[in-house]
Amino acid sequence: MSDRVAEFRSRILERRPLRLRGGGSKDFYGGPLAGEILDTRHYSGILGYEPTELVITARAGTPLGEIESVLATRRQCIACEPPQFGTAALGGTFVGGATIGGAVAAGLSGPRRAAVGSLRDFVLGVKLMDGEGRELKFGGQVMKNVAGFDVSRLVTGSLGTLGLILEVSLKVLPLPLADTTLRFEMTQDQALAAINRWAGQPVPLAASCWQDNVLTLRLSGAPAAVTVACEKLGGERVVDAEAERFWAALREQATSFFAGDAPLWRLSLPSVTPPLDLPGPVLIEWGGAQRWLRGAVDVAGLRETAAKAGGHATLFRGGDKAGGVFAPLPPALMEVHRRLKQSFDPYGVFNPGRLYPEL
Amino acid sequence: MSQSEHTAASAPGLAGTDREALLTELAHLLPSEALLFADEELKPYECDGLTAYRCLPWAVALPHNDEQVLAVLKVCYARHVPVVVRGAGTGLSGGATPVVRGVVLSLAKFMRILEIDPAARLARVQPGVRNLAISEAAAPCGLYYAPDPSSQIACTIGGNIAENAGGVHCLKYGLTLHNVVRLRVALMNGEVMEIGSHALDTPGYDLLALMIGSEGMLGVVLEATVRLTPKPRTAQVVMASFDSAIEAGNAVAAIIAAGILPAGLEMMDKLATAAVEDFVRAGYDLTAAAILLAESDGTAEEVADEIAVMSTLLENNGARNLRISQSEAERLKYWAGRKAAFPAVGRITPDYLCMDGTIPRKHLARVLTRIAELSAEFRLRCANVFHAGDGNLHPLIMFDARNPGELERAIAFGARILELSVEVGGTITGEHGVGIEKIKQMCVQFSAEELDAFHAVKAAFDPLALLNPGKAVPTPRHCSEYRLTGSAR
Secondary structure, eight states: OOHHHHHHHHHHHTTOOEEEESSOTTTTSSSOOOSEEEEOTTSOOEEEEEGGGTEEEEETTSBHHHHHHHHHHTTEEOTTOOOOOSSGGGTSOSTTSOBHHHHHHHTOOOTTHHHHOOHHHHEEEEEEEOTTOOEEEEEOSSSOOOSSOOHHHHHTTSTTSSOEEEEEEEEOEEOOSEEEEEEEEOOHHHHHHHHHHHHTSSOOEEEEEEETTEEEEEEEEOHHHHHHHHHHHOOEEEOHHHHHHHHHHHHTTOSGGGOSSSOEEEEEOOTTOOOOOOSSOEEEEGGGTEEEEESOOOHHHHHHHHHHTTOEEEEEESSOGGGOSSOOOOHHHHHHHHHHHHHHOTTOOBSTTSSOTTO | OHHHHHHHHHSTTOTTSHHHHHHHHHHHHSOGGGEEOSHHHHGGGSOOSOTTOOOOOSEEEOOSSHHHHHHHHHHHHHHTOOEEEESSSOOSSSTTOOOTTOEEEEOTTOOOEEEEETTTTEEEEOTTSBHHHHHHHHGGGTEEOOOOOTTTTTOBHHHHHHHTOOOTTHHHHOOHHHHEEEEEEEOTTSOEEEEEOSSSOOSSSOHHHHHTTSTTSSOEEEEEEEEOEEOOSEEEEEEEEESOHHHHHHHHHHHHHTTOOOSEEEEEEHHHHHHHHHHHOOOOOTTOSEEEEEEEEESHHHHHHHHHHHHHHHHHTTOEEEEEOOSHHHHHHHHHHHHTHHHHHHHHSSEEEEOOEEOOGGGHHHHHHHHHHHHHHHTOOEEEEEETTTTEEEEEEEEOTTSTTHHHHHHHHHHHHHHHHHHTTOBSOSSSOOTTTTTTTHHHHSOHHHHHHHHHHHHHHOTTOOBSTTSSSOOHHHHHHHHHHSSOO
């Protein structure tokens, strides 16, 4: 056990609430922050990268930006584009940006999620320290692995409530060989119908964004496939450099839609959900499956609207967290959550209340 | 119902036993044809695809609907009777092998496709629906269900979920895990919950990831929603011969390094190729030490480009005899051989064991060399079939169970291969599951603390450990025995 890991262990064994933190880029996300900070950033470094096996392994505190730079030298990437919510992607340094451990704990994915899968889909393994200070390895560094329950993906998106992530192995993918962005004038209705129709066809859709009656569409893949799709879909082609900036800013929520202090709600819905009557400006991603809403809302009403459509609403940033950040769980499901939390974190050390007050 | 009750109660040797009491109670809940308990009726359920292990259950329940499933679960829960859920019974690791004094819950009658939603690219299905039936039902919409295990004409989606089944196209299209979005699940106590949704995520922990690949130990799938994928316009496969498996492995690495993610990337060694060729006459090169099948799918232009690039890479890496499928019929013929590899080997040997390790591909040479040495040491032939894109190796160990000691030798040989997989940084099972077959090797791959964590996960769903007990996660006793006697060194 390295000195750093031994230090983590002794902190955990004190059995006092800890607030696990990497770059702090997502301090805004989830329930209220509680506990003493345990900073993972000094536990950093890429432990292995096999470009021909499409696998990278890194310590939790490694900046996401550093990982992406290394992958880019071999024309590879983390395809689901987890946000960095820092300065790195927009031309700054890695400092203050997201870490890989934090990215996995939050489980967030960026614009390409609907096309390629979520961060959880790319997690191959984790090394975790549980509430007893035990180092546990789940999954591994190979793509197909069904030995034991899939705890590494359970941990993904658990907001650090099940343990301290020490190491992560991810599946990486080749960068697309070709990439084109198209723009269409469309109402929300038209845009939702069109992207769902195209998603059902062999079209290399990579990402979509609808806002203010403009649908922006990213096509990525083999050059021939992208060319054919461009001809088929029509629309107006966006200059490459501008397109690059557009998708990077969307991924980092650095566009004007996301600016300011108004509460930001995230609705996760079946992609085919028709336009909802929502009380504020809306931006739609993921082919209709992720819809952002700005402004103060009637929380119960919004949650009901989302649930009726088969989805859920999250208070993503800002606003009053007293009404709960994440949609409440049915009792039977919460009971399973409680038991899982109890078994990995019997003393309630890890990020108490960050996901749900009960956990 | 009354007839079955009468028969159950009057079966010889049952009077006054726990089994009789259980059967009587179940007979009240199920129509007579949905409850089997006579030895000759139970016989077909005594094993799954892993035929080396057999066990007669107390009873087999074949419910027709959710209410009957829940009723069976509640009765068994109240009586502390273990339940083993079964789909088509094609599993290769003994995940559906009955347990003593237990009930087999067969979901074979849950075979309805409830909804194909082409706009949302989703299919809502019952767990007993066959894998291939989903693709057939979705075909008119230009969609299909991507994971395609070799047993796809027979295996059920419920079984695929239990095992997180893969197939030959999962490098590009993912495993069951990546293609199932929602489950309705019954817990052992009869409680029902929705896990996942038709949205792309749900709040809370990712229980869907836990359920998929849980080998029937956490809950019973009553209904599933799977993601459908647009059918590529066209597909083509290039078949290449190599003078060594190592060269073939290098060629695979070169293709992936070039930024290509082939739809399929499969390797077979000489012994496997010979068995297959004799069976399906796919036109495989019998002189090659290894053959590689690399598939490209997409638009016609895309496929033409990718096949050209892959052909060059293959040739630069020592391939000879490159053949590109010139028609859909020819493409299917090339694949037919690969997909029939297990039954083909079954024809040239009375019995075989199919191993399922995954290894980092860079260790392929070391692993294959070692397997050849072990084959000599154990005096048993071994053919190798390899999902080369993702490192999933299927050594097929041939033996004849009628010869005293051969089964034991085959099992010991298999155990060594699994340990070797772990030694090079891989895993004991890529897609077949642990079941009972590999339960001891779990002690090699995981520490006591990690196994402890798995038991705790199970307890969170099934505190009385009644669902498929004794599978997948070994007890500390299993492990200490294995370390004492084992081939584990």
